Amino acid sequence: MQLTGAEIVIECLKEQGVDTVFGYPGGAILNVYDELYKHSNEIRHILTSHEQGAAHAADGYARATGRVGVCFATSGPGATNLVTGIATAYMDSIPIVAITCNVGVSLLGKDSFQEIDIAGITMPITKHNYIVKDVTKLADTIRKAFVIAKKGRPGPVLIDIPKDITSTVTEYEPAVIEPVMPSEEVCEEDIQTALEMIRQSKKPYVFVGGGAILSGAHKELYEFIKKVDAPVTDSLMGKGAFPGTDELYTGMIGMHGTKTADYGVDECDLLIVAGARFSDRVTGNVKEFAKHAKILQFDVDAAEMNKNVLITEGVIGDLKVTLKRINELLEQQDHSEWKEKIMAYKEKYPLVYPSEGLTGPFVVEEIYRQTKGEAIIVTEVGQHQMWAAQYYKYTKPRTLLTSGGLGTMGYGLGAALGAKTGMPDKTVVNIAGDGCFRMNMNEIATAVRSNIPVIQVVINNHVLGMVRQWQDLFYGKRYSQTVLNDAVDFVKLAEAMGAEGVRVTTREEFQEAFARALTLGKPIVIDCQIDKDEKVWPMVAPGAPIREAFDEADM
Structure with missing residues (x-):
């Protein structure tokens, strides 16, 4: 069927199951908004007060639902107002797709009214970005963007579309979108090495990061921790992956973590890191971090291995897949004496605040x-x-x-x-x-x-x-x-x-x-x-x- 670029944008969003878009209209993106108006019963649009609010709303939608968040902005200042929200999503590996429209192809690079190279600006803070100058490539580009946003370590993708592309007509073929599934690939030799490290440990500690949430690994993580029989800490991004009410939970690690978690990680002989990237707010002095321990890191992103902290061994792969495989092979461990020491720390160093007044x-x-x-x-x-x-x-x-x-x-x-x-x-x-x-x-x-x-x-x-x-x-x-x-x-x-x-x-x-x-x-x-x-x-x-x-x- 013959559709305009704007119609293709909306049809592709419907293909992806998008039910909500956050944004703010402007001249360059008017064709897309006009088409969105015709589909308001299928895709809800939330008009924010500022484009930064739209980017943050798409981010919050993605974090809460596990689906890709989508935001719209027009060219120039509309697009640049998304930058902080895109960077926020990038740093925390949140899948969003930001769609901006720009001046027409013939006006690009001429300092035209409300023109900005938003693809160039956002290159360091996106997993990938596109400027679509050929309407025949628009549908495939949007489909690729959603796959990239979700696959492996998630993150934001930006698509910039010149205004004349949104009005140009081309042939559009609907597509059936296959769900993005995690890769089942994990090195068996690395799994065996991890198992041996766990079996040899007398004082293991598990450190949980945001990757445990992004991978949907909370059930596998719970089983793993109970099998390892180890105390648990988390980063700010890892909260909720393991229940904060569980007896093995010792609070957050790092600059404003609990003394129990900070002391425990300092004294453990094996630190098992599940989907965390060793932020400076976690590690403090890197040279002194967990210096008595071997470090075993599970992460989907090979670039995180040895980036901030030198590890002993690592397993690269989707965390849910990795933990499921380890759980199948690991025998029940018993670290009662080590746990008793950590529980004594919990009793000795509780979080306290004044008993009176509003705080x-x-x-x-x-x-x-x-x-x-x-x-x-x-x-x-x-x-x-x-x-x-x-x-x-x-x-x-x-x-x-x-x-x-x-x-x-x-x-x-x-x-x-x-x-x-x-x-x-x-x-x-x-x-x-x-x-x-x-x-x-x-x-x-x-x-x-x-x-x-x-x-x-x-x-x-x-x-x-x-x-x-x-x-x-x-x-x-x-x-x-x-x-x-x-x-x-x-x-x-x-x-x-x-x-x-x-x-x-x-x-x-x-x-x-x-x-x-x-x-x-x-x-x-x-x-x-x-x-x-x-x-x-x-x-x-x-x-x-x-x-x-x-x-x-x-x-």
């Missing part, structure tokens, strides 16, 4: 209590993000959505809109600091316009909390540009945008406000006033070994 940790624990641990928690970046990681017990994958690698302030609200759109039956809560919230708070208008009932909790200490914490500890209390004592009223702002707004200053007020939010059925902003000097504990100083984790009592 960040209390807010997070109360959210956990009222949602019974069944919500999707989204965060921005900073102190509140760490409290959300420490005090909410994640028992299922895809229930903590947060910018781990890039650390994107302003990520959470857009991502929460995407998550709630993709998982409408789940309670979705975005936990933000006041500094992060003001970056993309305009997306509250999107939530109201599209009737997306997210719960926005603002941990408001009137400062840039995490930066101030560093200034307090390492910069002689010189609070350069981190005090936000302005006249912004988040309650009035929420109401001006059509949402509910409430300010709370006590534990009881928050309990009441959040209980109401759960039954409200519309967007709400809860402004939680906390002390500006509240800190995240424990902490490891930048560049220090993780065994030197300290807290307020140590100071």
